[in-house]
Amino acid sequence: MRHMCALAAFLLVPGCGDGGGGSVRIGVSDELAGRSAERDGYTKPLGAALRVEPARDDRGYLDQFATTFTSMTPENEMKWETVQPRRGEFEFGSADALVAAARRTGKRVRGHTLVWDQQLPEWVSEADWTPRELAAVMRAHVRALVGRYRGRVAEWDVVNEPFDADGSWTESVWYRVLGERYVEIAFRAARAADPDARLFLNEVGAEGPGPRARALRALARDLRRGGVPIDGVGLQNHTAIGSHPSRARLLRNFRSYARLGLDTAITEMDVVIPPGPAPRDGLEQQARAYADAARACRQARSCTGLTVWGVNDRYSWKGPGQRPLPIDVKGAPKPALAALRRILEP
Ligand code: G3I
Numbered sequence: 001m002r003h004m005c006a007l008a009a010f011l012l013v014p015g016c017g018d019g020g021g022g023s024v025r026i027g028v029s030d031e032l033a034g035r036s037a038e039r040d041g042y043t044k045p046l047g048a049a050l051r052v053e054p055a056r057d058d059r060g061y062l063d064q065f066a067t068t069f070t071s072m073t074p075e076n077e078m079k080w081e082t083v084q085p086r087r088g089e090f091e092f093g094s095a096d097a098l099v100a101a102a103r104r105t106g107k108r109v110r111g112h113t114l115v116w117d118q119q120l121p122e123w124v125s126e127a128d129w130t131p132r133e134l135a136a137v138m139r140a141h142v143r144a145l146v147g148r149y150r151g152r153v154a155e156w157d158v159v160n161e162p163f164d165a166d167g168s169w170t171e172s173v174w175y176r177v178l179g180e181r182y183v184e185i186a187f188r189a190a191r192a193a194d195p196d197a198r199l200f201l202n203e204v205g206a207e208g209p210g211p212r213a214r215a216l217r218a219l220a221r222d223l224r225r226g227g228v229p230i231d232g233v234g235l236q237n238h239t240a241i242g243s244h245p246s247r248a249r250l251l252r253n254f255r256s257y258a259r260l261g262l263d264t265a266i267t268e269m270d271v272v273i274p275p276g277p278a279p280r281d282g283l284e285q286q287a288r289a290y291a292d293a294a295r296a297c298r299q300a301r302s303c304t305g306l307t308v309w310g311v312n313d314r315y316s317w318k319g320p321g322q323r324p325l326p327i328d329v330k331g332a333p334k335p336a337l338a339a340l341r342r343i344l345e346p
Pocket of ligand 1 (some may be wrong): 236
């Protein structure tokens with residue numbers, strides 16, 4: 001039955017609810033659903049990356065998410081190692097639970113991420129592929145995952161982090177076997193699976209000038225000119241106090257993509273306050289960094305939203321000691337959250 005379910009999930013035949021892998025349930029009470037932040041509460045979506053374990057087990061975490069944010073990105077639950085751990089066997093239980101919780105609380109959903117060189121299962125990253133085989137495996141994965149959430153995901157990070165810091169192509173299995181065209185294959189498969197989802201190219205460290213930013217813009221330009229179905233570029237904006245990109249710099253970046261006909265989004269923002277004795281005004285510096293990004297996104301019509309990479313410091317991928325998010329380790333809002341709300345509210 002499990003194989004049939006996996007196959008059914010692959011064929012998207014209803015009746016195999018969680019696509020194998022056991023179902024996960026996040027209990028969103030009617031009361032919480034009723035208290036959830038309204039999508040039109042902000043002029044642009046204010047999102048957070050969500051994790052399935054704390055959403056299921058930590059009421060405070062889920063409450064903070066539901067009442068603060070208006071968009072949800074699964075932090076890890078839609079990645080290849082989770083969704084297709086073995087070839088042809090799909091495990092959608094965790095992603096289903098996060099998408100259901102997001103919809104129950106009226107959130108927009110960003111899908112993350114279809115093709116990346118990290119968090120791949122070994123059957124993908126370690127095999128000796130021919131180009132034809134690997135392209136078929138990629139297309140089947142994208143078709144199954146994007147198809148499953150067709151109509152429920154507003155934006156997909158189709159390809160994540162294609163470049164190294166020096167602007168060279170990351171030597172992923174995708175690039176090694178397929179060359180640069182792996183990007184086009186991924187975008188065309190995603191468009192075919194959900195014609196209405198907005199398709200993004202997502203990168204870290206490309207918020208300001210530099211070789212990676214140049215490489216990303218050149219790729220986006222070439223994809224557009226080549227008729228590849230790309231709609232936007234995600235700038236992750238993982239940054240720190242004292243070195244965050246300014247509003248003006250982000251605005252310049254947004255506008256340079258808008259001239260290519262592309263939307264932009266801040267997709268994974270966090271602002272580290274280095275461990276140790278925080279500068280007296282560390283929280284204020286952090287609030288300024290978030291405020292700069294929010295102002296730039298609000299000002300640029302082509303910026304589709306701002307997502308922070310976690311609900312609170314306790315569950316940040318950076319570790320609570322880096323204090324990177326607008327809600328602290330105890331679930332209390334910081335000056336950064338007040339700044340985001342002030343700038344993004346109508
Ligand atoms: O699932 C296993 C679990 O079974 C095991 O017990 C546990 C301890 O070893 O590890 C768990 O896997 C972890 C996974 O997150 C799920 O929690 C991995 O070790 C850990 O490395 C992985 O980290 C994620 C990281 O991507 C991987 O590169 C972070 O949570 C996630 O926030 C981070 O997100 C990425 C974006 O997707 C892309 N942009 C950069 C960003 C930060 O790296």
